[in-house]
Amino acid sequence: MTNKTKHTDPYSKAGVSIQKGNQLVQSIKSSVNKTHDKRVLGGIGGFAGLFKLGSKYKNPVLVGCTDGVGTKVALSQKYNKTHLTGQDLVAMCVNDMITCGAEPLFFLDYFATSKLDPKLAVKIVKGIAQACEKSNCALLGGETAEMPGHYLKDNFDLAGFSVGVVDKAKLIDGKKIQSGNILLGIESSGPHSNGYSLIRSILKKHKAPDSIMKVLLKPTHLYPIPILELIKKINVKGIAHITGGGLTENIPRILKTGLVAEVYLKSWQLPKAFQWLQEKGKISQSDMLKIFNCGIGMVCILEKKELVKAQKLLKSYRLRSFEIGFISKGDIKGQIKFI
Known part of the structure; x- marks a missing residue:
């Protein structure tokens, strides 16, 4: 290569913008950081999210949940309500989690789209962060995937993953349910x-x-x-x-x-x-x-x-x-x- 070679971005030509992805990370940092407390080690942008469990629990049992929003995202897009889907995503995971008596600790999101629209993505991730705040749950990390040719037009999908904890002695598993309850x-x-x-x-x-x-x-x-x-x-x-x-x-x-x-x-x-x-x-x-x-x-x-x-x-x-x-x-x- 020489200095006369014209600069091109072959990945962008293929439909993926690294620059937009970086812009998104910067735009959501403050919202994500609001969900963090002293148990979160480090910040957004690392290879992995770090969470300190501490000594609050005598015999901790970790509880994991994953879910999505399903085709409600399509209806939300049609009526310009995509900013609300972030709460749906968090709720579907943490609501499952509390059936065991577990306290949500942290949440991870996965946002996949045909073409990244930073404004849309920011609205969704901010909604996720706000829902995490309301659930006393840290938004520890996430992944944004731009997948042209796989998702069509402006289609996107959301998935969430949450981890919580409950002391084994306080685990709710239905074993104590009796006739007459x-x-x-x-x-x-x-x-x-x-x-x-x-x-x-x-x-x-x-x-x-x-x-x-x-x-x-x-x-x-x-x-x-x-x-x-x-x-x-x-x-x-x-x-x-x-x-x-x-x-x-x-x-x-x-x-x-x-x-x-x-x-x-x-x-x-x-x-x-x-x-x-x-x-x-x-x-x-x-x-x-x-x-x-x-x-x-x-x-x-x-x-x-x-x-x-x-x-x-x-x-x-x-x-x-x-x-x-x-x-x-x-x-x-x-x-x-x-x-």
Whole structure:
């Protein structure tokens, strides 16, 4: 090569901009750093994120979760609400984590796109950082992948990974659930991040009222702070995060053989957004309960005597809750009965 050789960027010509990637890192640094405390060693930009566990835990058990936002990203793009998807991503991971009684420690994100739009990426990562802050969770690192030819047009995908910790003695695994315990359902913000392939299919045929669209685009509730507070003050026997599979499949996941969850369908009102989806999509009740959360984002199993105290605590976090059923002895397929 000589000095007369014209400078070119072959990677840029192939559709990948290293410069834009570097600009993104600089743009998100302050938002990411806000999620850090003294347990985080180093900062953004290293080859690996470092987190000091400390001596708070006597017999620590690490808990790992991973999830994505799914096709809700496509709906969010269409209605210019992509900045909200960051909270969805964090929530889907940390909400799973707290079902074990674990405290979220740190979060990692993966953002893959056909062509990097720094402004869009900054909005999403800032949303992730804000959700991490609200969950007392450090955004420890992430990866941005520009993949022209793999993702088409302006398509992108999000995935998240979270690690938390719980003392082994305080692990919630459902083993203490007994017949006679009650089911406390905690409200969702909407469909959260599940069922959106079906939702988008319905929206192609039917125009939703603005009030319905607002609910469909709402980010997933972040449950860690109120649930961890609940665990401290109440003997919670089991927790189910109501995601894909709905109430039908998620509550039985925490039940021992020989136990059945009996759910009162009239104990809470099906929110209007779900009513609209059921009507326009001509969806049966059994399918609704298997696909969507139907207004219940989390279910805690506890003793009847602690119901009032639990509901009062959740109300202080502006979360409505409902006694939606009870645990009984039985041997039925699926371990759940709707009554």
